[in-house]
Amino acid sequence: xxxxxxxxxxxxxxxxxxxxxxxxxxxxxxxxxxxxxxxxxxxxxxxxxxxxxxxxxxxxxxxxxxxxxxxxxxxxxxxxxxxxxxxxxxxxxxxxxxxxxxxxxxxxxxxxxxxxxxxxxxxxxxxxxxxxxxxxxxxxxx
Amino acid sequence: xxxxxxxxxxxxxxxxxxxxxxxxxxxxxxxxxxxxxxxxxxxxxxxxxxxxxxxxxxxxxxxxxxxxxxxxxxxxxxxxxxxxxxxxxxxxxxxxxxxxxxxxxxxxxxxxxxxxxxxxxxxxxxxxxxxxxxxxxxxxxxxx
Numbered sequence: 001x002x003x004x005x006x007x008x009x010x011x012x013x014x015x016x017x018x019x020x021x022x023x024x025x026x027x028x029x030x031x032x033x034x035x036x037x038x039x040x041x042x043x044x045x046x047x048x049x050x051x052x053x054x055x056x057x058x059x060x061x062x063x064x065x066x067x068x069x070x071x072x073x074x075x076x077x078x079x080x081x082x083x084x085x086x087x088x089x090x091x092x093x094x095x096x097x098x099x100x101x102x103x104x105x106x107x108x109x110x111x112x113x114x115x116x117x118x119x120x121x122x123x124x125x126x127x128x129x130x131x132x133x134x135x136x137x138x139x140x141x142x
Numbered sequence: 143x144x145x146x147x148x149x150x151x152x153x154x155x156x157x158x159x160x161x162x163x164x165x166x167x168x169x170x171x172x173x174x175x176x177x178x179x180x181x182x183x184x185x186x187x188x189x190x191x192x193x194x195x196x197x198x199x200x201x202x203x204x205x206x207x208x209x210x211x212x213x214x215x216x217x218x219x220x221x222x223x224x225x226x227x228x229x230x231x232x233x234x235x236x237x238x239x240x241x242x243x244x245x246x247x248x249x250x251x252x253x254x255x256x257x258x259x260x261x262x263x264x265x266x267x268x269x270x271x272x273x274x275x276x277x278x279x280x281x282x283x284x285x286x
Contacts, residue, residue, distance in 0.1 A: 002170040002182045009184040012163025013191025016246075019156035020192070021199030026148050028209030028216050031156065033245040034270075041270050050149035050211075057153020058246075059253040062161040064154065066254075073161050075251070076169035077258035079241050087241025088248075088262040091234055092269020095245060097277075098230025099218075102165075103246040105231075106189065111196035112217070119223050120231040127235025132175040135239065142240070 002074070020108050023054070032104020033058075034095040083142045098124070145211045157250040163188040166251040168242025168258070175239060 020031035027050055029036075039045035040052050062073055079087065095101045098120055100109065105124075109117020135142055164170040164184050174185035208214055238244050243251065243262045251259035 001180050002164075002167070002173045002184075004182055005164055005184050006187045009163045009187035010191040012159045012161070012165070013188035013193075014195050015155055015159025016163065016165075016188070017159075017192040017195025017199065019152050019159060020196045021203055022152045022155065023149075024200060024209065024215065025203040025206070026152065026210040027145070028212040028214060030216070030218065031152075033249060037245060037249070037267070038270055038274070041267055041274070049146055053146040053149035054153035054156070055249060057150040057155075058157035058160070058249045059153075061154045061157025062166065062250050062253040063255075065158050065161055071162075073166070073254055074164065074170070075167050075254060075256055077242065077256065078169055078172065079258075081258075081261060084241050084258055084261050085265040087237045087243070088265025089269040089272075090237030091241065091243070091245065091262075092237075092266040092271075093273045094230045094232070094234030094237055094269075096230065096270050096273035097226040098234050099227060101234060101246060102244045107192045107196055108200075109218075111193055111200055114218065115221050116218070116223060116227055120227055123228055123231035124235035124238065127232045128239040129175045129177065129235075131236045131239025132172055133178060136172075136176055137178055 002076075016103070016107060017111075020103075020111070030104055030108045032100045032108055034099070034101045034104055038096065080142055094124075148211065156246075157253060159192075160247055160250040161254065163191075165244070165247040166254060166259075168247075171238070171244070171247065172242045 023029050023031040036051045036054055040048050105117040105120040110121060160166050165188060170182055173180050173182035241262055248259050248263050252263060
């Protein structure tokens with residue numbers, strides 16, 4: 001069980017949206033983690049600097065949040081290590097060919113009413129739900 | 143330098159949003175998708191909040207002639223629905239359902255000091271690199 005957190009999730013979602021708007025306003029870029037991350041995987045893109053800076057900020061943020069507010073960020077990873085690696089590999093391949101993930105397609109793309117992003121988001125939401133159903137309710141867990 | 147500092151600060155906002163929203167917590171993600179079990183609807187509020195702010199903010203920002211640190215807005219222009227888009231997205235969903243991490247959730251989880259996030263991100267980067275290599279190899283073999 002995880003606690004239902006409508007207020008915190010709405011606030012967090014608002015901040016995610018704010019970062020997407022700011023990245024467009026200042027850098028003219030879509031705040032999609034797939035695209036940003038792909039540009040710093042060797043061979044790196046020529047504009048790797050802002051990408052690395054953005055990702056560094058995203059990594060440091062939770063530690064700063066904990067240090068400043070004392071908020072303990074809930075975390076539980078129920079997936080066994082071998083499956084975590086398999087899942088990571090599948091996610092990497094999938095988002096590359098799918099041209100984006102939850103941030104790029106699900107937030108920035110749908111906000112622009114991009115047909116590709118709407119189809120991609122519906123596809124991965126349904127696919128994730130089916131996967132969770134099969135793992136939890138047909139296989140009884142990993 | 144202002145360009146890098148700006149990107150760093152915007153990354154901070156993103157990471158804080160992910161951490162507060164619960165998107166960096168695999169158990170919470172998996173529960174959102176577990177409609178037949180321990181369903182936690184929080185993720186719908188994350189998407190709702192993010193979409194509302196982005197949709198309104200983009201309308202305002204994109205009226206400007208150009209961004210602060212660039213000469214143009216880099217907006218995707220493709221509108222076609224092709225095989226790789228659908229197959230790749232379906233594959234992403236399978237991995238998300240297995241691990242409970244999406245790329246944007248896993249990166250901030252690194253900063254929470256969780257080894258699971260580090261393992262996932264390492265495997266995900268290997269997947270990205272593998273997919274890019276495979277696509278380039280295929281493109282060389284099939285000249286247009």
